Structures are given as structure tokens and as C-alpha cells.
Amino acid sequence: MLIVLALGGPVAVLAEARSPLAESLSPYLRLHADDPVRWRDWSPELLDEARATGRPLLISSGYYACHWCHVMHEESFKDTGIADRLNRDFIPVKIDRELHGALDHYLLEFLRATRGSAGWPLNVVVLPTGDALTGVVYAPRDDFAAFLDRISARVSAEREALTALAREGRVELIARMRAGEEPLSASRAARLPQALWAAMERDADLLGGGFGTQSKFPRAPALAALLQARDQGNAPPWADEFLAVTLDEMARAGLRDVIGGGFFRYSETPDWGRPHFEIMLDDQAQLARLYLRAGLSFDRPDWIRVGRETLQFVLREMALDAPAAYASGLSALDGDGREGGVYLWTPEQVEAALAGHPEPALVTIYFGLEGVPTFDHGHLPMRQVTVAELAGRFDLTAAEAAEQLEQGRAQLLEARGTRGRPRDDKQVTGLHGLLLSALAEEAGEPAFAGAGSALAQRLREQARPPQDLSRLLDAPADVAGAAELADYAWLAQGLHDWARATGEEGVEKVVIPLLETAWETFADPHGWRAARDQPLPGMVSRRFHPGVHEPSPTTTLLALTRSYREQSETLNERLAAFDPRPGREIEAEPMPHAGLILLVASDD
Structure with missing residues (x-):
């Protein structure tokens, strides 16, 4: 309520405060601008407000293409009961994981x-001290309400103890991480490739492909490392069949969208048959490159x-x-809010689309x-038989079929x-770099050479100084x-990959300053920070960042620094001072560090 003076007396009028998310660069945040939850965009100053009011932050992270993010939006964040709880007991903060990648990654690892x-x-609930307390992923409306009520009651009754x-907990997690980073002995480090292959084989589905036995993500970095080892003659005996x-x-x-050609982010079933239809640029770039290299x-x-x-x-x-x-992602929902609506087909839609075809069957x-149909809105096209099998059934040659x-x-x-x-x-800078690496695989093909050349030129311009x-190509930092x-x-x-594929000269004039700036900006005595500023006390540097769904940035930078060290005294000095020996954490969980293990093994 806003109190103003009119006609000599106070009159109460509603102040229609415009949500700070309404003008956001993020379509995901703009989706939440009309929620009854009074969302705030992330800023470190929110911790000052939390200390002044005694209310913890509830940081909610997601992304535009995410299926379950849309579900929770409809079920919970548009619900007035949930909004009342969040607005009263918390400072609700909404972030786009692609704009605040470092913060999102820290909260993800905490949970x-x-x-x-x-x-x-x-x-994730973050106390006014900046320490994360607890969190939850998708939960139905009533379960989420119970979670909020439980946390609110405990914070009110046990504030000092919870703080x-x-x-x-934060001190313990950091200590555990530092202990895990203690370098391995030379003999144990030499056995890391064997530990990696053993971990992969334990998690590999040798019959259905991929890793795990429940929901499945492609895990492109692990597959790329296995392919690299195969090409180097160092892969385990099961690698060929598994790949x-x-x-x-x-x-x-x-x-895979077999009609259009893109890949969905993951399947919730182990047979790859039940995707959630979100499409991400990083997946397309990595999987395109993987298939092109594996095909050769x-x-x-x-x-x-x-x-x-x-x-x-x-x-x-x-x-x-x-x-x-290029867009960072495509929503799992179509324009009418139906999950998978773009990709699913009713029998009537199939019949209409194939009108005039000589053999619709x-x-x-x-x-x-x-x-x-196995989905609510129709069939999801999949390749069920081979062309040769169909040719025989329809009395056609294989070429005709x-x-x-x-x-x-x-x-x-x-x-x-x-x-x-x-x-x-959103035009996320790093994702365009991943795409350029994929286009470099086809730099000699006219269908892709123009797009790759234009993207390389734009990225060269963005890289100076x-x-x-900036995090986004189309907006300043x-x-x-x-x-x-x-x-x-x-x-x-x-940029490095494109130059190697095309024979372009002078790329070192762009790549070396990028590498030198990365070392100067993000490296410290403990390792690498994920972002320039790390506002929460638990966000600390680490020697090696994992690469689960995307390439490890530290492994990428270390490999590139090796390639350019002879052309830069700064890079040579930085690399000489950096201890590349992996620690016990990598020995215990080698798959997220597969690329690093192969990089270190190449020194032996």
C-alpha cells in the first residue's frame, strides 16, 4: 500500500509495483514476472537485506527449456498460498542458471x-550469513508448501543453532574438497586411466547404451573421452561395442528428434524412449561433434x-x-503450453502431413x-526398422525406399x-564457442562453412578486449x-578449433589474450574460481572443475595453455607454477574428470 495525501487527508491506494523480472534479459525470468511471488533478481546486496530483515533467501534456479521448471511454475509459483509463504518468510530470488552459472553450480553441488x-x-534456502541451509528440487505444490512451513518454523525457533x-557444514564441505584435492602419488596417478575405465564400465549400460539404469543423459564429455582414448589406442576392450x-x-x-535432427536433453527411461523435449545448444554442439568424429x-x-x-x-x-x-535453448512446451507438442503426432496430423505421398504407410x-500413441499428445517418431527391411516389404529397391x-x-x-x-x-558467449568447435568439424563442407566463418568472425570481435x-554476446558485461x-x-x-580446421593464421593474437586473461582473472593459489565474484562464502576456487554434461573449463584451459605456452611467457610461467597432479577426489569419482585424466596420462 502506498499512502498519499489527497483532498487534505490520507488515502490508501494500491501501488502496482512492476516486477524487476519484467525487463530481464532472460526469457525464463520474464516468465515469472507476473507471479504472485515477489521475485527478486539476484544481487549480492540481497544478503544485506537478509541481515537487516532476518529473512533467509530462497534462491530458485532454472532455465527456459526445462520441463519440470515449467511444471513447478504452474503448480507452485503461481499459487497464492505458496506466494504468501515466500513473500512473508523469505526473500524469494529467481535466477537463470545460464546467466549465473557459477552460483547455480555451487547451489547444485551443495544439494x-x-x-x-x-x-x-x-x-535452496540461504541464510543471511550467506551459508546454504537446505534445498529441494521439483516438489508437488503441497510438498513444497510443507517444506517451506517446516523451514520457516525451524528458522524462527532455532535461528542461532541453524546458523x-x-x-x-560449509566449513566441512570445503575441508573435504581441499582434502580430496591433495595430489596423488605418482604410482596412484598412473593408475587413473584404469580407475576411469572401471568406473565407466560399472555405470555403462552395455545393452541399451549410455550410463545409468534409470533416467539417462548423453554425458557427451565422457563419451568424447572414450572416443579419444580409442583413437589413441588406449581404450578398454569394451569401448567399441559400447560406443x-x-x-x-x-x-x-x-x-533424438529424428524428423528435425536435434537431440533432447535427457530421457527419463533407460531405453532413451521418454524424453522431456527440452533442447539445449550445448547438447547440440557436443553431440554433433561427437557423431562426426565417431563417424570418421x-x-x-x-x-x-x-x-x-x-x-x-x-x-x-x-x-x-x-x-x-543462436538461441541457448528451445522450450519443452509448444506455443499452447503442451509438453512435446512440437514433436508429437496424432494419427490425423500424420495423415494430413503425408497427403500426396506415394507410400504413406x-x-x-x-x-x-x-x-x-505412447504420449498424451501423440506419437513420438523413432526409427523402428531398417530401410532394407522396408524396401523388401514394399517391393522397392533400397534407394527407392x-x-x-x-x-x-x-x-x-x-x-x-x-x-x-x-x-x-539469450546469446550465451561460451555456448557459441562450443558451437564453433562443432562447425569446425565440417569447415570444408559448403553447407556449414559460411555459418562457421560468420560465427568465428563475430566471436573474434567479441573477444577484444x-x-x-560479457556473459552474453548481445549485451555488455x-x-x-x-x-x-x-x-x-x-x-x-x-576459435582454436576453427583456425586449425581452416588454416586461418593469426588466431594466437585472439586466443592467447583470452587465456592470459582467464589465468589472471580466475586463478588463485587454491585453483580456479568459476566466476570473477563469488558472493557466497561456500563458493571457493577448486583445482579442477568437473565436466559432467559440458566440457570441464579447467581441463579445456590447461590443454589450450599447453598448446600456446611457447608463444606466451605469461602462459608458460602460469603453467609451470600450476600443479597438474590430480587428487583423491578424482580417483574416487573419475568420470567427471575423464578429459583431465587423459590429458595427464599423455605426459607419461
């Missing part, structure tokens, strides 16, 4: 360390085709209006568009082009935030 698992939407407990099964199943089953390594033209179709998907579906600019059988299938795919693709596809139009690099460690690593790698 994983204290609860055993984590994901998005990520909701001490959170501080002790073949994994790449075949990911390309055939529901993880295994002499598999079909994998090369998958890699090229993935790049074509990015250029067609994720390109923004600005030149050499050929197409429906090949893509599994028959029978009862392939031609008709391509015609059917093109008709389906054209028909679905009218469906609304909400995009996250490196100290001013004082608006979008300063670039983080990963942005420097992936941008430098992309």
Missing part, C-alpha cells in the same frame, strides 16, 4: 553433497549424417534474427507412427513448422554480467 542428488528446478550448523550401441540407440530412439573413426557414414543433421537443426531451428546468433512404419522416406520426413518437417516453438533467445568479455570461466575456455577452444 548433491547434502541430499545425494540435485537438478532443476533448484530451490551455526550451516556454517559448520556403437550408445550412438546407435541415441540416434534411433526417443532422445568407425567409418560410419550414418553417424556422420546424424552429426550433420544436428548442425542443420541448429542453423534452421535455433538461429536468431541477428547474424551468427512406408513412412508411418519407419517412424513408428502406428498403433496407440530411402528416397520416399526422405520425402516423407520432409513433408512431416514442413507440416510441423507451423507449430509454435518458444525459444530462449578480453577483459570486457555491465548489463548481462561478466563472462565466467567457462565462457573464456569454450570461446578460446572454438
Whole structure:
């Protein structure tokens, strides 16, 4: 309420305060601008407000493409009962994980360390001291309400004890991390590749492909490391079969949009058949590169085709209006709010789309568009049979069957082009570097050379001066935030890869300043910070950052520094002073550090 004077007396009027999220650069934050929750955009100054009011922060992190983020938005954050709790007892903060990657990663690792698992939407209670207390991922509305009530009651009744407990927990987690970073002996470090292969084999699904036996993510960095070891002649004996099964199943089953060519982020079932339809630029870049390299390594033209179709998907579906600019993600929901609505087909839609096709049945059988749909909104196309099998059934040659299938795919693709596809139009700097690395694999192909050249030119321009690099390509650092460690690593790698693929000269004039700035800005005696500023006391530097779903930025920077050390006295001195020996933490959990293990092993 706002009190104003009118006609000589006080009159109460409603003040329609505009949400600070309404003008955000993030489409994800703008989605929450009309929530009854009085969300705040992240700022370190919020800790001052928390200390002044005694209310903890509830930091909620997510991203635009995320399926469960949309579900929790509808169920909880639009609910007035939840809003009353958050507005009264907390300072509610909404962040986009792609804009505040370092903060998101810290909160994610905190929840994983204290609860055993984590994901998005990520909701963490942070006390006025800056220490994380507890958190929860997606929860149904009533469960989330109970969580908030329980935390509010405990903070009110046990504030001092909880503050001490959170501080002790933070100190313990940091001490545990530092102990895990103590370098291994030379003999134990030499056995790290064997520890890596043993860990991979334990987690590998040798029949269905991929890692794990429940929900499955591609885990491209681990697959890329296994392929690299194979090409170097150092892979375990099961690697060939595992890579073949994994790449075949990911390309055939529901993880891949077999009509358009893109990959979904993950499947909630181990057969890859039940994706949540979110599409991320980093996944497209990494998987395109993986399939292209594996296709050459295994002499598999079909994998090369998958890699090229993935790049074509990015250029067609994720390109923004600005030149050499690409969306960071595509929403799991269509324009009508239906999960997977862009990719699913009812029988009536299939029939209409294939009108005029010489053999509609050929197409429906090949893509599994028959029978009862397995999703609420229709069939998800998957490759169910081989072209050779279909050719025999329809009395066609293999070439004729392939031609008709391509015609059917093109008709389906054209028909679905009218469906609304909400995009996250943030131009994240580091993700464009990953894309350039993928385009470099096809730099000699006219279909991709122009896009790669334009992107390389834009990234070279953005990289000067490196100290001013922004988190987003289309906004300065004082608006979008300063670039983080990963942005420097992936941008430098992309420019390096493009120059190697094209023979471009002078790339060191851009890459070396990026590397030198990264060392100067993010390295300290304890390792590497993920961001320039780390406002929470638990956000500390670490020697080696993991690479689970995206490449490790520290491994990327160390490898590039090795490549350019002879051309830079600064890089040579920095690398000479850095201890590259892995610690016990990596021995215990080697898969997130697969690239580092191979890098260190190359010294032996």
C-alpha cells in the first residue's frame, strides 16, 4: 500500500509495483514476472537485506527449456498460498542458471553433497550469513508448501543453532574438497586411466547404451573421452561395442528428434524412449561433434549424417534474427503450453502431413507412427526398422525406399513448422564457442562453412578486449554480467578449433589474450574460481572443475595453455607454477574428470 495525501487527508491506494523480472534479459525470468511471488533478481546486496530483515533467501534456479521448471511454475509459483509463504518468510530470488552459472553450480553441488542428488528446478534456502541451509528440487505444490512451513518454523525457533550448523557444514564441505584435492602419488596417478575405465564400465549400460539404469543423459564429455582414448589406442576392450550401441540407440530412439535432427536433453527411461523435449545448444554442439568424429573413426557414414543433421537443426531451428546468433535453448512446451507438442503426432496430423505421398504407410512404419500413441499428445517418431527391411516389404529397391522416406520426413518437417516453438533467445558467449568447435568439424563442407566463418568472425570481435568479455554476446558485461570461466575456455577452444580446421593464421593474437586473461582473472593459489565474484562464502576456487554434461573449463584451459605456452611467457610461467597432479577426489569419482585424466596420462 502506498499512502498519499489527497483532498487534505490520507488515502490508501494500491501501488502496482512492476516486477524487476519484467525487463530481464532472460526469457525464463520474464516468465515469472507476473507471479504472485515477489521475485527478486539476484544481487549480492540481497544478503544485506537478509541481515537487516532476518529473512533467509530462497534462491530458485532454472532455465527456459526445462520441463519440470515449467511444471513447478504452474503448480507452485503461481499459487497464492505458496506466494504468501515466500513473500512473508523469505526473500524469494529467481535466477537463470545460464546467466549465473557459477552460483547455480555451487547451489547444485551443495544439494548433491547434502541430499545425494540435485537438478532443476533448484530451490535452496540461504541464510543471511550467506551459508546454504537446505534445498529441494521439483516438489508437488503441497510438498513444497510443507517444506517451506517446516523451514520457516525451524528458522524462527532455532535461528542461532541453524546458523551455526550451516556454517559448520560449509566449513566441512570445503575441508573435504581441499582434502580430496591433495595430489596423488605418482604410482596412484598412473593408475587413473584404469580407475576411469572401471568406473565407466560399472555405470555403462552395455545393452541399451549410455550410463545409468534409470533416467539417462548423453554425458557427451565422457563419451568424447572414450572416443579419444580409442583413437589413441588406449581404450578398454569394451569401448567399441559400447560406443556403437550408445550412438546407435541415441540416434534411433526417443532422445533424438529424428524428423528435425536435434537431440533432447535427457530421457527419463533407460531405453532413451521418454524424453522431456527440452533442447539445449550445448547438447547440440557436443553431440554433433561427437557423431562426426565417431563417424570418421568407425567409418560410419550414418553417424556422420546424424552429426550433420544436428548442425542443420541448429542453423534452421535455433538461429536468431541477428547474424551468427543462436538461441541457448528451445522450450519443452509448444506455443499452447503442451509438453512435446512440437514433436508429437496424432494419427490425423500424420495423415494430413503425408497427403500426396506415394507410400504413406512406408513412412508411418519407419517412424513408428502406428498403433496407440505412447504420449498424451501423440506419437513420438523413432526409427523402428531398417530401410532394407522396408524396401523388401514394399517391393522397392533400397534407394527407392530411402528416397520416399526422405520425402516423407520432409513433408512431416514442413507440416510441423507451423507449430509454435518458444525459444530462449539469450546469446550465451561460451555456448557459441562450443558451437564453433562443432562447425569446425565440417569447415570444408559448403553447407556449414559460411555459418562457421560468420560465427568465428563475430566471436573474434567479441573477444577484444578480453577483459570486457560479457556473459552474453548481445549485451555488455555491465548489463548481462561478466563472462565466467567457462565462457573464456569454450570461446578460446572454438576459435582454436576453427583456425586449425581452416588454416586461418593469426588466431594466437585472439586466443592467447583470452587465456592470459582467464589465468589472471580466475586463478588463485587454491585453483580456479568459476566466476570473477563469488558472493557466497561456500563458493571457493577448486583445482579442477568437473565436466559432467559440458566440457570441464579447467581441463579445456590447461590443454589450450599447453598448446600456446611457447608463444606466451605469461602462459608458460602460469603453467609451470600450476600443479597438474590430480587428487583423491578424482580417483574416487573419475568420470567427471575423464578429459583431465587423459590429458595427464599423455605426459607419461
